[in-house]
Amino acid sequence: MRSILVTGLDIGTTKTCAVIAELSADPRERNDLKILGVGQAPTSGMRQVVTHIEETTESVSAALKEAELMAGVVVDRAYVGIAGDHIHGCVSPGMVAVTDEEVTLGDLERVHKVARTIALPPDREMLHAIPQEYIVDHQGGIKDPIGMAGVRLEAELYLVTCDAAAAENVRKAVQRAGYRVQELVLEPLAAARAVLTEDEKEVGVAMVEMGAGTTKIAAYYEGEIRHVVILPMGGSTVTSDLVKGLSVPFAEARRAKEQYGVAFAQLVDPQETVELPGPSPGQKRHVARELIAHIVEQRLDETLCLVHREIEEQGLVDRLGAGIVLTGGASSLHGAVELAQQIFAAPVRAGVPGEGLTGLADSVGRPKFATAAGLAMHGADRYRETGQGATTVASGLYSKLGSWLKEFF
16 A cells, blocks of 8 residues: 655745645545644744745754654655745736647637746746636636637646745755755745635635735635735734733743733723733733723734735725635734724635545644645645656555654664
């Protein structure tokens, strides 16, 4: 027996998450993904882009080794997320003449090639070319034109590009840790794979992933991606505000945010106080929890208002019938959904990975694992399409022996 494994690796601003999953061999469960192992490590050397190769390598190595230890297997490659304000997305059209009486796979490949042929500067790299719509003889709204009669085929692709140096540094950090980058995947697309349903994408939905260093938006309608943008603010911005507002070190501000932070101040009892470190070592002081909530709410309100403005400027507000899905670590704060409902005046829900996952699915059933789980799911999709991109290992004793050898040699 051999196991088909896929690995997702999310290198975030404050933490690196790794998820190892196994594709089901049972044809009745062919769409299920069994979570085998999860790993986490603090991230150093990452601020939207890699700022220190060796520190990032150590974070990657620690997270993947922890996931391997939990899973009892060794992997050799991973689907790795990439984000940052250097990411750009645009719609690119293409048009070709149909070579026969009906559209063939060859016609589809040619129109994709034409749409992808844009002048990229030497410092930019193509990440994704995602079909949005096909048009056959002026008839639009077509998702799969193969077999349709016509003489002209048009396509609109959503092209995502990134800074080439930023992408190469991510690859180097992972390679130095002893793993191969199977594919770089835009993080909001991966997170959306984990937390959005196909029905939501069809009706119209915007996923807002609130990470530590960035807030990512991925908007869908009619089943396809329509807009992606990454804003340079997130949970660490909230922590920095607490440092100033509470006069405490960064580590204490982060602890106060995680333990006492509330995103919607109306949910806090005005009489409640919490204990924080005082100005001198060993001293303690009491602070109104409502003060912490007001600082958190003010910053998250600003961030979500920027998200709303971005969606509005793209003309997407009236197309999001399913509303907003919040995910990412910063969205875990109590009251985040209520605050978002007030800002967007639309349905809002918290998004966590879970649908289609088995095994240790509860280990990734939190917003902070949305990207890593989505990367593993993306890898599974790729393997089912192409038969490539996964780690194939002997199950049972041999995988454990491999783990032992890797640990000591």
